[in-house]
Amino acid sequence: MLLPPPVGSALPIVKTLADCVDFSKTVTPFVDQLIALPSQLVQAGADTEALKHLYLSTNPLISGFAFALAITPIFLIVSEINKNYSQVDRCWSLLPTVYNLHYDVWARLNGLPTQRLDNILAFSVCWSIRLTFNYWRRGGYSIGSEDYRWETVRSWVNRPLFFIFNILFICIAQSVLLFTVTTPTYVLMLASRVSGQNMNTTDIVFARVLMALVLLEFFADGSQWNFHKAKHAYQKTAKVPVGWTREDLEPGFNTTGLFRYSRHPNFLGEQLIWVTLYQWGCVETSSLYNWTGVGAMSYLILFQSSTWLTEKLSAEKYPEYKIYQQRVGKFLPKLTGPGWGEYLEAQKKAPKKK
Template identity: 55%
Template sequence: MAFPTIKALEDCADFSKTVEPFIPQLYTLPSKVLDVIARREGLLDLYAETNPLISGFAISIVLGAIFLVAAEINRNYSQVDRAWSLLPTIYIAHFNAWARLAGIPSQRLDAALLFSAAWSARLTFNYWRKGGYSVGSEDYRWEIIRQYVPKAAFHVFNWTFISFIQSILLFALAAPAYPILLASQFEPNLTSSDIAYTSVELLLILTEWIADQQQWEFQSAKQQYRKTAKVPSGFKQDDLDRGFITTGLWSYSRHPNFACEQTIWFVLYQWSCYATRNLYSWAGVGPSFLIMLFQGSTWLTELITAGKYPEYKAYQRQVGMFAPTWITGYKVPPAKAPKVIRTSEIAKQIEEKERRKQKQKQK
């Protein structure tokens, strides 16, 4: 049995009915896979007989082991980063493929796969143009962390968080598609709500793309300015001298792309809640952990940035980290006027020094 027997729509998000009964499949899956490999047949049957949430979770564990080995061999800890933009979409495609194989309506999963594919295309392109897929490329923050963490402790950090936990997280982000799959038994057709959720997701992806493009154009202009000492068209010298972008979406949020990234997966979770008529469910674990992860990683990013650019602290005071805190954008702090010392003040200082000298001589 690979599919739960559910009598009510609300039960589609019930962990005890839709997840817990299939956990034993996780323990027996390795031996079954080995048996299929030995027989060289039956892989599709095994796939269909295994609950899609369990098989997806098992894949994330296997990938975690691959990331771990690759990181330790290459001493490069951005192995998960290279797969980050692809895996959630692959997992949603996995739920979609399983539904089709089981004869379950998949229109709603098609919609989820649509927005996820657009998300993957945007993030993969942005990561590629930044050189993320270049040989030896690594997130600069890992090097900084290694400077402050003992070598043995960092290896433990890689064995746990970097390789396995992040891999499982990428599956957990897509896990809300499972309750949507189950709910499709009761509401097989695409509803107006599904279209609305998909539209919101695509709008968030578009906003994220705009933020990335604004950042890319600014950084490109800054590099050109540093090489040629000429200000590129469309930019101001003061902005480039500042060193970080404060215009466009970045005038209202210090990290508009990060804000959209977190919201995208939280909206998918809310979509699953709406589809199953629940206020909350276990499927929120992935998006919640992602939000907590962004708090820590963004704090580290800003700590580094504030150490590089003097004006960044003023930017932090005015602009919210993710959500806008005011309707007006960032305003450059006024330059401090130099203190003007009048001639009369200088004369008074000289007279005061002379008086002190006379008193010392008299003593």
């Protein structure tokens, strides 16, 4: 029976918190493991003890990244066979939690402190449950369901270019992105070896903020879901459902609750979650910034571009959406100028068209 290897063979030697975010110490020395991993997996075969030994002796950042790369051909093949490009979307709510679970399990098996990782995993599971449930109730897992924005993107380029786009961005870049947003968990695992097991006040604050952001998304999801249910009922029966007004429903897009102050409160929460996790790693290691910020920054860039496309399509579909854009902040509430409520009041006072 093979014994678990010493932690030192799979993790960098870190003596200070600054060492925990030094790319040359925490990542570069283990790149060779990524290259050797495929052949080692073949050699291990179905031998569970050999696989366990390989898992424990491979740097967890490297094995997580290898998994992110390994699943990209699956996304590509399934998407091309079905001509449906929402395959990564279907796994979006699960993969970050898979990586956070991986770090937690790896640390436990190697006898490392896991209190911070346990808290990250708890938040991550709640995040996954919320996002998976919302995606399911919107029909995301139904056969043939696809994000409507991919159809728009396909109309902009020819088939060969979209195939390249599917390989490089949809399958590879998005899969790697869902891994990189969790890399601060790796840093926090390393930092725990220096600072110790117990959560301090700062750790508790970050853990609670992450949970609060999941709650923000939960309420935003509920508001959006309830609005669309009411809108569809109104369109079907021409009767305003109880608890709603014509002013709420006739624009065609949600302007109630959190959406009265932010056009995308759920997107705001989503971006803040991964920025907060990144900042947790920065604060814990006393660093102003570090290499794991690539994940959070890439996530922000993705959401800026996807939100631009979402709003472009909404403005084309709903006549009042451009007014909504002028009066309500995209993510953060506008602190100056008239809001959507003032617009509705002005509409009520305006003379009716004959």
